[in-house]
Amino acid sequence: MRRFLLKTGLVAGLALILQVVGYIGLSTGHEFKSSRMYYADEFNRAFQERDFDLIALGNSRVLASLDRRILEEGVALKSANLGYSSADVSVSRLTLEAYLSVCRRVPKVVLLEVSWFTFNRARTTLHSITGDLVLEDPWLFRYLFRYQPAFWRNWAKTVRERVAGGEGSGDYGSRQAEKDLSRVAEPFNEGRFEKVFPDHRAGVDALLREDFEEIVSLCEAEQILLVMYTAPESREFSLAQEDRGRIRRVLNGVPETHRGVAYLDYSLGGGLYQEAYERWVDGSHHVVRRDLFSRRLSSDLLVELEKRGMKERR
Amino acid sequence: MLFNSIDFMVFLPVVFFVYWFVVSRNLRMQNAFLLLASYVFYGWWDWRFLSLIVISSVVDYLVGIGMSMTAQRLRRKLLLLASLVVNLGILGLFKYFNFFLENFVEAFRLLGHPINPQGLRIILPVGVSFYTFQTLSYSIDVYRRRMEPTKDLLNFFAFVSFFPQLVAGPIERAADFLPQFSKKRTFEYGEAVDGMRQILWGLFKKIVVADNCAVVVNEIFANYSTHTGSTLLLGAVVFAFQIYGDFSGYTDIAIGTARLFGMRLTRNFAFPYFSRDIAEFWRRWHITLSTWFRDYVYIPLGGSQGSNWRRIRNTFIIFSVSGLWHGARWTFVVWGLLNALYFLPLLLLGRNRRNTDTVAEGTLLPNLVELAQMTVTFGLTVLAWVFFRAESLGDALGYLSRIFSGTLFSCPAILPRRVLSMIGVLIVVEWMQRGREHGLALNGRRIPPLVRYGIYCGIVLAVLYLGGSGQPFIYFQF
Numbered sequence: 027m028r029r030f031l032l033k034t035g036l037v038a039g040l041a042l043i044l045q046v047v048g049y050i051g052l053s054t055g056h057e058f059k060s061s062r063m064y065y066a067d068e069f070n071r072a073f074q075e076r077d078f079d080l081i082a083l084g085n086s087r088v089l090a091s092l093d094r095r096i097l098e099e100g101v102a103l104k105s106a107n108l109g110y111s112s113a114d115v116s117v118s119r120l121t122l123e124a125y126l127s128v129c130r131r132v133p134k135v136v137l138l139e140v141s142w143f144t145f146n147r148a149r150t151t152l153h154s155i156t157g158d159l160v161l162e163d164p165w166l167f168r169y170l171f172r173y174q175p176a177f178w179r180n181w182a183k184t185v186r187e188r189v190a191g192g193e194g195s196g197d198y199g200s201r202q203a204e205k206d207l208s209r210v211a212e213p214f215n216e217g218r219f220e221k222v223f224p225d226h227r228a229g230v231d232a233l234l235r236e237d238f239e240e241i242v243s244l245c246e247a248e249q250i251l252l253v254m255y256t257a258p259e260s261r262e263f264s265l266a267q268e269d270r271g272r273i274r275r276v277l278n279g280v281p282e283t284h285r286g287v288a289y290l291d292y293s294l295g296g297g298l299y300q301e302a303y304e305r306w307v308d309g310s311h312h313v314v315r316r317d318l319f320s321r322r323l324s325s326d327l328l329v330e331l332e333k334r335g336m337k338e339r340r
Numbered sequence: 341m342l343f344n345s346i347d348f349m350v351f352l353p354v355v356f357f358v359y360w361f362v363v364s365r366n367l368r369m370q371n372a373f374l375l376l377a378s379y380v381f382y383g384w385w386d387w388r389f390l391s392l393i394v395i396s397s398v399v400d401y402l403v404g405i406g407m408s409m410t411a412q413r414l415r416r417k418l419l420l421l422a423s424l425v426v427n428l429g430i431l432g433l434f435k436y437f438n439f440f441l442e443n444f445v446e447a448f449r450l451l452g453h454p455i456n457p458q459g460l461r462i463i464l465p466v467g468v469s470f471y472t473f474q475t476l477s478y479s480i481d482v483y484r485r486r487m488e489p490t491k492d493l494l495n496f497f498a499f500v501s502f503f504p505q506l507v508a509g510p511i512e513r514a515a516d517f518l519p520q521f522s523k524k525r526t527f528e529y530g531e532a533v534d535g536m537r538q539i540l541w542g543l544f545k546k547i548v549v550a551d552n553c554a555v556v557v558n559e560i561f562a563n564y565s566t567h568t569g570s571t572l573l574l575g576a577v578v579f580a581f582q583i584y585g586d587f588s589g590y591t592d593i594a595i596g597t598a599r600l601f602g603m604r605l606t607r608n609f610a611f612p613y614f615s616r617d618i619a620e621f622w623r624r625w626h627i628t629l630s631t632w633f634r635d636y637v638y639i640p641l642g643g644s645q646g647s648n649w650r651r652i653r654n655t656f657i658i659f660s661v662s663g664l665w666h667g668a669r670w671t672f673v674v675w676g677l678l679n680a681l682y683f684l685p686l687l688l689l690g691r692n693r694r695n696t697d698t699v700a701e702g703t704l705l706p707n708l709v710e711l712a713q714m715t716v717t718f719g720l721t722v723l724a725w726v727f728f729r730a731e732s733l734g735d736a737l738g739y740l741s742r743i744f745s746g747t748l749f750s751c752p753a754i755l756p757r758r759v760l761s762m763i764g765v766l767i768v769v770e771w772m773q774r775g776r777e778h779g780l781a782l783n784g785r786r787i788p789p790l791v792r793y794g795i796y797c798g799i800v801l802a803v804l805y806l807g808g809s810g811q812p813f814i815y816f817q818f
Binding site: 037044170178 | 346347360532533536801804806
């Protein structure tokens with residue numbers, strides 16, 4: 027038996043050593059690769075400069091709705107947009123943890139885009155960016171079991187891509203910039219909606235809810251102001267959501283129980299909703315007038331900061 | 341719990357350590373612990389369906405006891421009938437009820453009397469076809485007096501639910517496997533080490549070969565109407581390796597895992613794609629199912645004895661039932677019938693037992709005749725696999741008709757180099773090892789430790805980093 031355990035241990039140990047050596051090699055001078063899923067420049071800036079006052083997290087809704095430069099001008103806080111297309115709230119949690127583990131200065135504000143499908147996996151997933159985040163923060167490996175098998179798959183994909191080399195596939199920012207802002211927005215497509223949400227319900231996935239609450243706790247522990255916001259969406263999209271009330275109750279409940287959390291809701295029925303915002307939306311839930319919305323968000327965020335004494339009143 | 345999951349990576353070492361270091365002192369503790377571990381393994385997927393395994397185990401145990409208490413033929417027959425009704429009832433209800441219902445509805449509609457009965461909204465319990473066949477074999481063997489029934493409830497339950505082979509075989513015979521639960525197991529170094537090698541090779545076949553093939557196969561079969569003949573042919577060939585890597589990979593992991601616990605499972609695959617005719621293929625593919633049908637269906641029907649008509653009838657029955665065992669769909673039945681058509685000429689000409697040895701034994705490469713025989717046999721199985729993989733008969737026929745179109749000799753639109761190179765590695769390794777039990781078996785051959793450990797580490801890293809998208813095992817659904 028001892029011989030068997032020794033030999034098995036030897037193979038496992040050798041494989042482990044090779045992995046550790048490989049990890050060190052890959053993480054040294056690691057850079058996020060350009061991709062259609064996110065602003066690689068933003069991630070590289072954030073993880074190299076590590077001194078941001080505000081970081082924005084979320085999925086394509088934050089990428090589409092938020093212009094970091096306008097936000098920086100509006101609130102005078104050094105900001106980074108760390109959104110990732112189709113990312114679920116677990117990706118936001120991992121991004122925040124990875125950033126907090128390397129930052130020189132804890133951010134003052136975390137801006138988190140939330141919506142009706144924040145706790146649903148039908149159109150979001152634990153995307154492959156997590157493999158890159160692990161290269162920034164090896165401690166994230168502790169979540170291997172929590173997010174299996176996606177976590178390991180993403181890590182393996184990152185390793186394969188890094189070993190194979192090659193360029194990224196274009197920056198999300200440039201793709202967004204190519205959009206003609208004056209064009210007529212696409213109408214809401216009910217067929218496509220029903221394909222993703224056949225019973226018109228997003229529901230609350232337990233794991234995603236836990237990760238969302240973990241973001242809240244993390245911000246609370248680090249004394250970071252967590253500002254959740256829901257970007258405008260088309261009226262038809264909002265009305266098609268059968269369990270909209272349930273999700274809204276979850277989201278509205280957070281600022282009621284946590285003093286360090288604010289919620290800015292620009293969607294139908296939200297506290298900051300205006301009908302005009304629906305004209306800024308393309309299809310169902312992507313803002314196309316990023317310039318207009320970013321200005322609006324900046325000014326509301328500024329009010330929130332002033333209210334909490336984090337900025338002097340104008 | 342899947343063999344290719346992180347859960348199993350934790351489960352296996354924990355069970356191994358408890359088995360050899362905590363409960364190894366006496367046989368009953370070993371068996372009790374194996375039973376517990378097996379139920380945890382199965383319950384990890386859905387604990388509610390454990391009740392089916394318990395029902396099947398209780399019924400067949402009692403049937404065995406009942407048979408031991410009576411010599412009356414009628415009573416024994418009734419007891420066997422009870423076992424058949426319960427086991428085939430479970431199988432029929434969960435696997436075939438909706439299929440037969442749909443076909444009745446369709447038949448009534450064609451006769452001009454449309455009916456609208458409600459189907460059952462149930463899921464297929466994982467491995468139900470495997471463990472019901474295993475317990476059935478016990479009742480039938482006891483009925484035939486080929487074995488003494490066991491009086492030990494614990495042993496019997498552990499035999500039915502033994503976790504390495506519970507959900508996808510090999511389908512063990514009680515006469516071979518049950519006695520292993522009556523002897524206290526002691527740790528055997530050689531068995532355990534070779535078991536680990538077999539697990540490693542099984543993981544390679546499943547995760548590196550089959551899962552990568554799945555991506556290509558899914559794309560090609562889902563959009564077959566837009567692909568050229570050459571691409572579709574490539575898709576069918578890749579599927580042949582996907583299903584082989586998937587199922588034989590699972591079997592290797594199952595057999596290797598059992599060896600870690602001092603148990604011996606029956607060989608289920610013997611390098612089937614190196615077969616020189618279809619009869620040889622069926623002696624090498626899913627061996628435990630083929631022999632099950634042979635012993636409990638084919639031979640009772642008369643087997644290959646009697647008139648040609650009877651032999652033809654028996655061949656068609658056995659292959660169509662085997663097809664239906666794989667799933668409640670006509671595509672599986674046609675797959676079985678097609679194999680029957682391939683097999684019949686060999687049977688009728690008395691050439692079905694011609695190739696019983698290992699191909700090109702003692703030589704590095706096959707001769708031209710052997711190569712041609714293997715290519716033709718492989719080609720025939722590939723065509724049959726199209727029915728196995730297609731969603732419907734219409735899709736299968738459409739797929740095949742597009743293969744044999746004018747675009748067959750064009751360059752395939754999809755050329756998955758990584759997948760093809762994985763398949764290449766699989767073929768080369770298995771060809772070199774074709775006389776041995778599995779792809780990494782050493783059988784006393786000495787390889788320098790540095791090379792050996794290099795190979796092991798290489799395979800571990802390939803499994804960790806070159807795996808596909810984590811597909812479930814195909815045979816779990818059967």
